[in-house]
Amino acid sequence: MLREQPVTALELSAIRERELLPLLRSLDGLDLSQFDYISIHAPSSFSAENEGWIFGELYKCLHRGWPVVVHPDTLYDRSLWRLFGKLLCIENMDKRKGVGRTVGELNYLFTEFPEASFCLDMGHARQVDTSMTEAYRMLKHFRSRLRQVHISEVNTQNKHDHLSFVSILGFQEVTPMIPSSTPIIIESVVPEHQIGAEICRVQRALHAPAEQVEAS
Amino acid sequence: MGEPSYPTLELSRRIGVQWPNIESTRELSGRKIGELKQLLLDLDSDDTSIVVQGSLGRGEFTNDSDIDWFLLVDGIADPHHHDVFLEADKRIIAPPVGRERIFATLVSSHDLIHNVGGDDDTNNNLTRRLLLLLESTPLTGVITHERVVKNILKRYLLEDRSFWRVDGPHIPHFLLNDFARLWRTMAVDFAYKLRARSGEKWAIRNVKLRMSRKLLYVAGLLACFHPHLLLDDPEERKRVYEEQSFQPEIIDIFHSIFSDNPLDIVATFLNKLGDDATVSQVFRAYDKFLGVLLDPKQRRHLEELPEAAADSDPIYQEARKTSHRFRDGLLDLFFGEKLYSLTRLYGVF
Numbered sequence: 001m002l003r004e005q006p007v008t009a010l011e012l013s014a015i016r017e018r019e020l021l022p023l024l025r026s027l028d029g030l031d032l033s034q035f036d037y038i039s040i041h042a043p044s045s046f047s048a049e050n051e052g053w054i055f056g057e058l059y060k061c062l063h064r065g066w067p068v069v070v071h072p073d074t075l076y077d078r079s080l081w082r083l084f085g086k087l088l089c090i091e092n093m094d095k096r097k098g099v100g101r102t103v104g105e106l107n108y109l110f111t112e113f114p115e116a117s118f119c120l121d122m123g124h125a126r127q128v129d130t131s132m133t134e135a136y137r138m139l140k141h142f143r144s145r146l147r148q149v150h151i152s153e154v155n156t157q158n159k160h161d162h163l164s165f166v167s168i169l170g171f172q173e174v175t176p177m178i179p180s181s182t183p184i185i186i187e188s189v190v191p192e193h194q195i196g197a198e199i200c201r202v203q204r205a206l207h208a209p210a211e212q213v214e215a216s
Numbered sequence: 217m218g219e220p221s222y223p224t225l226e227l228s229r230r231i232g233v234q235w236p237n238i239e240s241t242r243e244l245s246g247r248k249i250g251e252l253k254q255l256l257l258d259l260d261s262d263d264t265s266i267v268v269q270g271s272l273g274r275g276e277f278t279n280d281s282d283i284d285w286f287l288l289v290d291g292i293a294d295p296h297h298h299d300v301f302l303e304a305d306k307r308i309i310a311p312p313v314g315r316e317r318i319f320a321t322l323v324s325s326h327d328l329i330h331n332v333g334g335d336d337d338t339n340n341n342l343t344r345r346l347l348l349l350l351e352s353t354p355l356t357g358v359i360t361h362e363r364v365v366k367n368i369l370k371r372y373l374l375e376d377r378s379f380w381r382v383d384g385p386h387i388p389h390f391l392l393n394d395f396a397r398l399w400r401t402m403a404v405d406f407a408y409k410l411r412a413r414s415g416e417k418w419a420i421r422n423v424k425l426r427m428s429r430k431l432l433y434v435a436g437l438l439a440c441f442h443p444h445l446l447l448d449d450p451e452e453r454k455r456v457y458e459e460q461s462f463q464p465e466i467i468d469i470f471h472s473i474f475s476d477n478p479l480d481i482v483a484t485f486l487n488k489l490g491d492d493a494t495v496s497q498v499f500r501a502y503d504k505f506l507g508v509l510l511d512p513k514q515r516r517h518l519e520e521l522p523e524a525a526a527d528s529d530p531i532y533q534e535a536r537k538t539s540h541r542f543r544d545g546l547l548d549l550f551f552g553e554k555l556y557s558l559t560r561l562y563g564v565f
Contacts, residue, residue: 095262095359128359131366136464156292
């Protein structure tokens with residue numbers, strides 16, 4: 001699906017718990033040579049009882065050196081997840097969650113996980129604060145931890161959607177603060193034939209003057 | 217639990233005085249807000265916030281205070297929001313606030329954010345919007361409350377062309393003009409209510425206008441002067457204002473200022489700008505005013521005092537003198553050495 005696209009960063013996602021084992025078992029058979037950067041997204045929701053085996057399976061991938069992106073509300077036994085060290089990549093949350101939504105809430109987490117890196121989810125940050133001030137604050141406070149960026153529009157039903165005109169305008173207000181070498185992971189859910197168009201929209205969001213992209 | 221700490225208390229400790237009524241109302245407010253938060257806990261949702269304004273929002277609650285509140289909606293409109301409002305109303309058991317009950321209602325963020333100025337910016341909308349900045353506390357939905365406040369600030373600060381002029385004084389005129397509009401509106405509405413309500417509660421309204429309403433304007437004015445005072449060096453100021461990242465930064469700075477209540481905003485500035493005599497005069501007068509509101513006898517007396525009897529009424533006359541001391545202290549502050557030029561240029565015409 002991505003072979004024809006100018007894409008060099010990939011996040012292998014097991015958002016649903018049931019997707020984790022099939023994904024991990026398929027890793028050795030995947031041709032990932034196209035990608036300069038790879039991360040793996042842990043399931044976004046699971047119970048404390050299942051934490052042990054999920055952690056164990058992910059920990060087996062440690063030797064690959066891929067960051068493991070986690071939702072902070074799934075970190076029950078913190079001593080376990082600290083074992084990932086710098087490869088633990090904590091993502092900011094959408095407005096439904098009670099943790100990790102703001103700089104204040106993330107600060108607490110990074111105190112608990114001092115080595116952890118940061119995945120800025122622009123869609124979540126914009127949903128929490130459409131003024132984009134919170135996204136700005138996250139970039140200001142956690143820039144040195146920034147490992148990757150998630151981008152998509154998080155709609156009112158909390159679903160990841162394609163970027164709209166208004167979300168592009170919002171993102172443009174803070175994207176100049178993102179170092180150009182930061183891997184950008186597009187989380188927009190679009191039909192296959194719209195992948196190219198969505199990449200263009202993301203480029204527009206990342207490079208403030210939209211007309212430059214349109215002209216190229 | 218540790219010792220309480222807030223700018224007004226820190227200021228009183230620094231100059232070695234006590235303002236017991238300020239401390240009492242602050243404590244009562246904290247307790248009441250804690251109780252209400254517990255009562256409303258299960259009414260929390262992603263896109264609503266139950267917000268208190270008025271004396272409770274300012275941290276000046278007394279046992280006889282009304283509870284001015286509204287349900288702020290920042291999301292998809294849902295008929296069930298009305299049920300949330302009714303349920304919250306039942307739990308808060310707010311006595312009717314004024315005859316219009318303007319604060320016990322359901323408010324959409326769209327009007328607050330989009331209708332700044334113009335025909336659709338009604339008296340209520342203006343008041344709600346600016347009191348949301350100056351004296352609001354969320355009982356539920358902290359994230360929603362913050363989002364709406366920041367978006368209102370974004371409109372005032374980023375759409376103000378003169379604020380961003382490289383050679384400008386960096387005074388947010390758009391915001392400052394609206395604070396002035398709010399203050400004058402409250403003053404005009406005092407006369408309106410006097411007529412509409414045949415003088416009912418004239419004296420207490422008069423004293424509140426001279427004190428707590430004026431305090432709101434003072435806090436707003438000082439906040440608007442802050443960006444200019446923040447960076448003394450014109451070269452440094454120029455460099456900072458040219459950086460694009462300063463736009464969200466300034467929203468964050470103002471959000472942080474308005475996270476404090478008006479008395480604390482004034483205390484923070486007076487700590488830097490006022491001499492001890494001015495500080496003492498302003499806060500002693502305010503403390504005395506709160507003492508009147510805390511005393512049920514004096515409060516009821518002022519609530520029932522007819523306008524015709526005011527000139528010879530010792531309680532009203534004392535309250536009036538207190539308001540003059542408050543005013544004179546503020547005049548010393550705003551026309552003192554540090555704020556004179558800003559007040560002359562932006563506080564008069």
